[in-house]
Amino acid sequence: MKTYWTNYHSHSHYCDGVESLRAQVEAALRQGVGVFGFSSHGPVHFDNAWSMKAHKLDAYLAETRALKQEFSEQIELYSGLEVDYLPGHSGPATYAARxxxxxxxxxxxxxxxxxxxxxxxxxxxxxxxxLTEVHGGDIRKVIGLYYGRIREMLQSDPPDILGHLDKIKIHNLRSRLWDENEDWYQAQIDETLAAVAASGCVLEANTRGLYKKNLSLYPSLPILEKARRLGIPVMINSDSHAPAEITSRLARTALQLKGAGYKTLRILHKGQWQEVAFDEEGLYL
Ligand SMILES: [Zn+2]
Ligand SMILES: [Zn+2]
Incomplete structure (x- = not known):
């Protein structure tokens, strides 16, 4: 059986990524990807620098569908969005049906x-x-709000895939704000992983921090080890924002997950969510 990479977390010029959807597909093919998912940032109810504008959504969906047809002999393509959970405004359920x-x-x-x-x-x-002006510098409180919001999404509007679980750590270089090993932080992680397990979501091991910020995986490997013990399904995604990033650090992460005891990854393949064996060369599709 041949190995291929998969990546379900990718951006393009429809949001803050560079180059077209077609350019992402062509690059994915060159990089040995067998299943590729488009996941631009879904529209939000306010102006920001990186989300897709609402009026572009129809064109995005039409273009992803057309590419699926055109490339159906060469690569399996899926149409998704990375949706912000904004209670009272939008969340995964806002877009899921499409x-x-x-x-x-x-x-x-x-x-x-x-x-x-x-x-x-x-x-x-x-x-x-x-942090300083609204929350009086209380990082523990803010961490609690952050993971609390993720748990709220998992309980009230669960997505198929949970994006970059501990991304708030991008502000914690050299542990300047908190120590990830402290009990109070791990208690937040434990409570959140329990919510992930109950939701049935797939947890992504997101490599963007590795190649973009010189950080660790999102989430950190010890969190992925805990997730494995809870039986939480995991997939590896690059969160690419450019064609060249589509398979960045996937091989190294596959090796690390192997080392952490994972034997399979949960992916969407042939229209079904399923467990697939893998190694550092890719997934056995
Ligand atoms: Zn994101
Ligand atoms: Zn993303």
Whole structure:
């Protein structure tokens, strides 16, 4: 049996990625990808720099469908979105009926000091402003809000795939704000993993931090080890924002997951969610 890579988390010029959907497919083929999912940032109810504009959604869906047909002999393609969970406004269920799958991510947490949605996935400078001015510098409180919001999504509007679970750590280089090993932080992780297990979502091991920020995987390997003990299904995604990034660090991550005891990955293949064996060369499709 041959090995192929899969990647269900990818961006393009419909949102903040570079180059067309077609360019992503052509690059995926060159990089040995057998199953590829489009997952632009879904529209949100306010203006931001990186989400798809609402008026582009129909064109995006039509183009992904056309590419699926055109490339059906060469690669399995799926049409998804990375959806922000914004209670009262939108979440995975807002778009799910029109898609093959949803990735649910928390990039915003309530409001910042200016009364705008507070981005936890943007610059550390802006994150620190919100942390200091709205939350009195109380990082434990903010971490609790962040993981609490993820649990709320898992319980009330679960996606197919949970996006970059511990991404808030991008502001914690050299553990400047908190120590990931402390009991209170691990308690948040444990409670959240229990919610992931109960939801049936697939947890992604997202490699973007490895090749973009010189950080670790999202989530960190010890969290993935805990997830395995809970029987949570996992897939590996690159969260690519350019064709060249589609398979970045997938091989290294596959090796690490093997080392952590994972024997299979949960993927969408031939229209079904299923467990597939893998090694550092790819998945056995
Ligand atoms: Zn994201
Ligand atoms: Zn993404």
């Amino acid at each position: 898609l093959d799958y949803t990735i649910g991510s928390v990039h915003y947490l309530d409001l910042n000091e200016a009364g705008e949605p507070w981005e936890i996935d943007g610059s550390t400078e802006k994150f620190m402003c919100g």
